[in-house]
Amino acid sequence: MPGLTGRVLIAGVTTHWGRELAAALVGREGVEVVGLDPDRSGFDVPGVRFVEADLRSPSVTSVIAEVDPDLVVHCGILWYPEHGEPSRTLHDVNVIGTLNLLAGCEGVAGLRAVVVRSSSAIYGTSPSRPIFFTEEMAGELPLVTRFQRDVGELEGYVEGFARRRPEVTCCLLRFQPEVGPGLDSPLVRYLSLPVVPVQLGFDPLLQLLHPADATGALVRAVEGPLPGPVNVSPDGSISLSRLLRLTGRIPLPLPPIVSDIAARRLGGILHTADMYRDARLLLRYGRGCDNRRLKRELGYRLAFDSEGTARDLARRRHGREVPVATVTAGVVAV
Amino acid sequence: MNQPPATLPEGLDDALQLLGRAVRRARGEYREDEWGFDREFAESVFPALELLFDRWWRVEVEGISNLPGQGRTLIVANHSGTIFPFDALMIGTAIRRLHPHPRWTRALVLDWVFELPFVSYLMRRLGGVPADPANLSRLLDEDELVMVFPEGAKGFGKPFSERYRTQRFGRGGFIAEALRSGTPIVPVSVVGAEETYPKLGEIALLARLTGAPYFPFTPTFPLLGPLGLVPLPSRWRIAFLEPLDLSAYPPEAAEDPGLVFDLAERVRETVQGGIYRGLVERGPAFG
Numbered sequence: 295m296p297g298l299t300g301r302v303l304i305a306g307v308t309t310h311w312g313r314e315l316a317a318a319l320v321g322r323e324g325v326e327v328v329g330l331d332p333d334r335s336g337f338d339v340p341g342v343r344f345v346e347a348d349l350r351s352p353s354v355t356s357v358i359a360e361v362d363p364d365l366v367v368h369c370g371i372l373w374y375p376e377h378g379e380p381s382r383t384l385h386d387v388n389v390i391g392t393l394n395l396l397a398g399c400e401g402v403a404g405l406r407a408v409v410v411r412s413s414s415a416i417y418g419t420s421p422s423r424p425i426f427f428t429e430e431m432a433g434e435l436p437l438v439t440r441f442q443r444d445v446g447e448l449e450g451y452v453e454g455f456a457r458r459r460p461e462v463t464c465c466l467l468r469f470q471p472e473v474g475p476g477l478d479s480p481l482v483r484y485l486s487l488p489v490v491p492v493q494l495g496f497d498p499l500l501q502l503l504h505p506a507d508a509t510g511a512l513v514r515a516v517e518g519p520l521p522g523p524v525n526v527s528p529d530g531s532i533s534l535s536r537l538l539r540l541t542g543r544i545p546l547p548l549p550p551i552v553s554d555i556a557a558r559r560l561g562g563i564l565h566t567a568d569m570y571r572d573a574r575l576l577l578r579y580g581r582g583c584d585n586r587r588l589k590r591e592l593g594y595r596l597a598f599d600s601e602g603t604a605r606d607l608a609r610r611r612h613g614r615e616v617p618v619a620t621v622t623a624g625v626v627a628v
Numbered sequence: 629m630n631q632p633p634a635t636l637p638e639g640l641d642d643a644l645q646l647l648g649r650a651v652r653r654a655r656g657e658y659r660e661d662e663w664g665f666d667r668e669f670a671e672s673v674f675p676a677l678e679l680l681f682d683r684w685w686r687v688e689v690e691g692i693s694n695l696p697g698q699g700r701t702l703i704v705a706n707h708s709g710t711i712f713p714f715d716a717l718m719i720g721t722a723i724r725r726l727h728p729h730p731r732w733t734r735a736l737v738l739d740w741v742f743e744l745p746f747v748s749y750l751m752r753r754l755g756g757v758p759a760d761p762a763n764l765s766r767l768l769d770e771d772e773l774v775m776v777f778p779e780g781a782k783g784f785g786k787p788f789s790e791r792y793r794t795q796r797f798g799r800g801g802f803i804a805e806a807l808r809s810g811t812p813i814v815p816v817s818v819v820g821a822e823e824t825y826p827k828l829g830e831i832a833l834l835a836r837l838t839g840a841p842y843f844p845f846t847p848t849f850p851l852l853g854p855l856g857l858v859p860l861p862s863r864w865r866i867a868f869l870e871p872l873d874l875s876a877y878p879p880e881a882a883e884d885p886g887l888v889f890d891l892a893e894r895v896r897e898t899v900q901g902g903i904y905r906g907l908v909e910r911g912p913a914f915g
Contacts, residue, residue: 495745
């Protein structure tokens with residue numbers, strides 16, 4: 295294991311991934327974990343020094359300088375607007391938050407690395423683009439949706455910081471959507487609906503990241519960060535139709551206009567401001583990422599491929615899995 | 629008194645197997661590769677393609693041994709068909725049926741097709757991949773057999789009066805990828821697909837409304853409605869021509885636009901030559 299020592303500051307420590315990372319790092323020899331978020335209520339990882347501060351406020355910069363971390367991990371980037379919050383919040387948290395975080399890092403002389411939990415949404419999704427995006431393809435494509443622009447902007451800030459401070463390793467992890475039984479995200483809630491509305495005539499090819507791999511890759515990157523972007527995506531793909539079959543959900547194909555209206559209604563049900571454009575596009579055309587850099591350069595060994603993630607979701611939901619052979623044999627024996 | 633039959637009648641047995649498969653597929657128990665290719669689905673439509681191959685178009689195949697049985701390979705063929713890319717399906721069928729080492733072919737498909745409902749995932753399940761250099765590069769790195777039609781929509785949608793005249797071979801992107809990855813190129817000429825849907829003209833308004841690159845009319849389509857989509861039973865001939873070995877060039881040769889253009893032109897001329905020979909050998913299209 296690479297020698298991870300020193301003080302690690304986790305921004306967005308109360309998010310699912312911030313908590314997972316903190317739990318994985320706490321108690322390691324020579325590692326001190328400091329968590330940063332506006333509100334500590336409900337945070338239950340012992341051994342973490344909690345600093346209450348809001349990344350959106352400029353005063354956070356002096357807080358970071360005071361903590362004087364060796365390593366900064368940014369887990370505070372939000373993928374989707376929470377119910378009842380305007381999507382403006384997303385922009386503030388993601389873009390302004392990152393800007394303030396980096397401003398704080400400028401004042402830390404001994405900083406070794408910055409690791410940012412970013413999103414593969416930066417590549418966008420469209421039928422006329424490569425099936426598997428490699429890391430260098432992010433700059434070549436127009437940024438279409440608001441979230442995509444936000445991710446592009448915040449990654450730009452991180453790259454700017456990396457240029458100004460060449461001695462600091464700045465690692466951008468671009469995560470594919472995670473799906474798992476222990477997770478609570480609009481995608482997981484969507485896949486848990488008894489009847490799942492899908493877009494008539496489209497069957498996106500998806501890559502589903504297992505939560506264990508999402509945490510594992512994040513920890514791996516903190517232990518030995520690489521400069522530049524790294525896609526965190528599983529091997530293989532799975533179509534939405536097969537995913538729904540494996541997890542025993544009934545698809546409800548809706549024609550375009552109806553599905554747009556349904557998406558807005560669904561946004562209410564899934565506690566998201568609305569099924570925002572990124573998700574609608576993703577569930578129409580799908581998106582894949584090349585993970586060779588993750589495997590070869592970062593040296594992370596994935597435990598699950600996309601199909602494995604889907605099967606794990608199905609298994610834990612149903613409690614047990616009926617072997618196919620039994621069902622087939624049963625049908626033939628009738 | 630009759631003994632009960634030891635085995636189920638053949639028809640019933642088949643039906644039960646089919647039912648069993650349907651149940652298994654309904655539970656998601658089948659394989660898809662990372663490109664969304666569904667082998668079992670492709671196998672299930674194969675008998676229909678064989679019927680078209682044998683009975684409808686009576687396809688004659690020449691030079692199948694020019695195609696390597698394994699390793700990364702790039703098939704470069706002329707394109708026609710106006711409405712359906714039966715040329716790609718028939719090349720794939722020829723390889724599955726006649727090659728000593730049959731394998732599945734991936735086809736690079738005009739990316740506009742992947743915006744279409746239903747057609748998009750049908751294409752994908754049969755081995756279609758959006759035509760993008762990054763996709764081609766990855767497929768070749770995975771040692772796949774890939775089929776490209778560098779003429780693209782210009783070849784596919786050319787009027788009947790220009791049949792069998794190859795159009796410009798794109799910008800030679802396929803040559804650059806073959807050079808970079810050290811892939812042999814097998815030129816293939818297809819004769820017969822031009823007569824399946826003879827394109828007489830275009831309906832510009834319908835093209836605009838549907839967002840299609842063009843909206844064709846043929847002697848039967850759209851005049852006869854869906855019935856007009858039945859392809860004409862022309863006689864076909866597919867020739868797998870002498871492979872072009874690029875291993876003498878270093879991978880950096882892919883950066884030389886002059887060389888790439890020359891090689892693309894050489895492949896085009898080979899395919900065009902194969903078409904002329906094929907036309908003579910085939911004789912009249914119908915009858």
